[in-house]
Amino acid sequence: MNFRRIEIIFLVTFIAIDIFLFGMFKKNMDMQADNVSQGDSDSVIVKEMRNDQIKVGNLSKKNENAYYISGEQSDVLRNQMGQLANQTPQFVGHELESELKTPITVDKNNPRKSIDKLLTDSTFVLFGDQYVYSKNLSTSRNIVYNQKAMGSSIYSSEAQIRFTLNSNHQIVSYTQSYLQGIKSLRESSETISETRALIWLYQYNEIPNNTTVAWTNLGYTKLLSIDGDRVFIPTWIIAIRPQNSTQIQLKRINAFTGGIIKETDENLKNNPSSMN
Template sequence: MDFKRIEWIFFLVFFGVNIFLFSIYREGLQDESNVSYSDRTESLEHRLEKEGIDHKGELSTAQIEGYYLSGERTNFYEEIQQKRIDEGDNSLFRYNTDIIENGIISYPSSNYYVDPKDVETTLSEFLSSSDNVLFGNEYTYLANFSNLTGDFPEVIASQSYEGIAFRDDSAQITFSLEKHETDELFKIAKYTQYHIENLEKLREKSDLYSEHDAVETLYINNKIPSNSTITFSKLAYTCIYQIREKYVYVPVWFIGISSNGTTMQIEQVNAMNNTIITNNTITRVENHS
């Protein structure tokens, strides 16, 4: 037997196998390097584009400031009683208003209409009359959270603090609308109102995470489906804690995402710490002492 020949055969086989394994190793390192490089340097906009995710305009990186706020629910029974005394009219909000827990449901005695082509102006006219709604001048129209289509159209107006609106049931009015029979106007059938008073800053103003930051957080956590559209983003205060009679609010990015042109999901990102809180419930802290 030619042992020298056998040794050379084993050597060549061993050498070939090592070259093959080394080439695989190098390819693996190159792939890992490419992924790391892409993750660190590729812009969010480019990553969204590659997955067919559309968005309107540039995602803002502007630095906005906001607060942790606290407030108390307004007692509408007391407010209505006081308004009757102040105006000497005992019939105010008596026959067309139901006082509910922490709020009211009112049915306007006169016909008021909202023009879908100019909702903000026509709604402001209604809100500006103290005979129609209490604290009306504190509320502004929230277009992104209103709905003028379908069988149950409604419009949302909310309070705000230093230019940032509230997106929370505790500080908003929901107008239930009825389509007018002869034109495109909507009649205000009723509204449900809640109001927050005695708003206080719980600590100094803080820098908030930007719209760009919030969208990126949703993207890397797989909250934005491929081939979807980011239809809107809105920074607003929402309640995260209830401590007895006090409600605590934090600025939150609300991001609207449409997956098929009809279905809308709204994700929420805490603008203070850039964490997703979409499905969080309000934490209630009771003092039993």
């Protein structure tokens, strides 16, 4: 059956061609999908970043919700510092500086655990329950707590407790600043995602090649001051570290608009006196 054999050979060849064509067809469809979807362009840029020797961990694509918030600088710490025991508090420029008469020993490996417990005591630190430990800002000799605000925390020297430890893992002194009456100025709105924030920072050319993104955090940072009032906006705080270096640089991205916030911007742009 010669004819039958030829038929079989043809059949096999055509099936092979079909499979090949179908593969091409599918690839085409994917390519079209690529062009429309925005998520993919994000991952392309992240890939580009990795090509530039920028080390990034896994990034979240989730949009969070956050507020514009305000708080007031006040003298409440000075008014209540009389109740602090075993220390000599001083109130200097809206900051409470206090030295402990007898140093307090904290857990060597986990100082946070000991301090968290101490913070509930209002004769040790005022309003201690309103602060939360910041792993990223703390070092072995300097433990930093940020003031809590609307489900997140404030990254500002105006709302912080910094504990100074000596080499024997003992707290010797601390500095505290406090904002009163923290409230939202408007209903919550959606922020940009971690990925987007990093991409924008990259596109502003703020991440040099050969660096590592050490950590990113969504917190509140100061946008402007009006008299005693402080206005904070949700900010993606991105810590980058050049390779072969331990120095960390903090970059800030406005989590609502995606704009970069320069350090110098803080008071300048919106200081009421300079606006007139």
